[in-house]
Amino acid sequence: MREKGLLMLLTAGWMLLTPLVGSSQNLVNNDLESWKGATKSNASPQPGMESFEISTPTFNTIPIPVDKAKNYALSGWFKNSGDIHLKHVYFSLMPLDADKKQINAHEFNAYPMPGNETFLTAPCIVGDTVLKIKDGSKWKEYQHGCIAFDVDASDENKDLPNSKLSSIGIKSVEKKDDYWSVTLKSKCGKNFPAGTKVREHAASSSYIYPVTIKDLNQDDGWKKFEGKIGGMTKTIVTNDRFWPGTKFVRVGVHCGPGKLVFSDIKLEEIK
Incomplete structure (x- = not known):
């Protein structure tokens, strides 16, 4: 009987030490060394963990x-610790490729619409500001627009993210006799032969924002915010899907003017 009781006690202890099947693991380290630019806060933490204060991203x-x-689910607790109203708090993910290099929106964000692929009808060189393309009917002048070179025109878009980009800023897109003329605000910066497939891209958000946080008042106390992200977008900027090529992320917090305290930041796989 004693041996049976001991066995039951050991079994119960093992069950307490073993995580439940399907439980989520937080992928974020919540210590001061993990948050560059933050300082440890004396604010009462919520919910019972260390809290950190920032005034810069x-x-x-x-x-x-x-x-x-x-x-995945991204969540955290936030509190206005300054003396001004916080209109926006930015709770974001910085997408990184396999080499842990940041992925920028203009490396995949087709503008003004997906499917605008065409090709160069004449070579371009580094110093060119005017390029010739076959079909610019789906292109548009845009101060944040640019040209992606050597693109995959199939539905798979295997070139994305594409770092073979012109300078940013498209001044005009004009129809000529048998080609379209694209005028850039500055030198192209690239060398490519005639026949190279191209796509119009555009710069946009620097980060992914799965969580929207607005209007944090000084007397609001601690508030929890959370959002979800999963899958991968193809050629447009989204906040609920990873960007093409994403293999790693870094979690970001910033609030513009003012001060913010945060605690218990989590990125967890949803099982």
């Missing part, structure tokens, strides 16, 4: 691996 220092086939 901060990102966790260690890139977190993510899988586009999985879904």
Whole structure:
């Protein structure tokens, strides 16, 4: 009987030490070393963890691996610790490629619409500001527009993210006799032969924002905010899907003018 009781006690202890099947693991380290630019706050933490204060943007220092086939929840607790109203708090993910290099929106963001691929009808060189393309009917002048070179015109868009980009700023797109003329605001910066497939891209948000936080007042106390992200977008900027090529992310927090305290930041796989 004693042996049976001991076995039951050991079994119960093992169950307490073993995580439940399907439980989520937080992928973010919540210590001061993990939040560059933050300082430890004396504010009462919520919910019982260390809290950190910032007045400038901060990102966790260690890139977190993510899988586009999985879904994740991003959450955290926030409190206005300054003396001014916080109209916006930016709770973001910085997308990184396999080399842990930041992915920028203009490396994949087709503008003004997906499917605008065409090709150069004449070579372009580094110093050119005017390029000739076959069909510019789906292109548009845009101060944040640029040209992506050597693109994959199939539905797979294998070139994305594409770093073979012209300078930013498209002044005009004009129809000529048998081609379209694209005028850039500054020198192209690239050398490519006639026949090279191209696509119009545009700069946009620097980060992914799965969570929207607005209007944090000084007397609001601690508030929890959360959002979800999963899958991968193709050729447009989204805040609920990872950007093309994303293999890692860093979590970011910033609030513009004012001060913000945050605690218990989590990025968890949804199982």
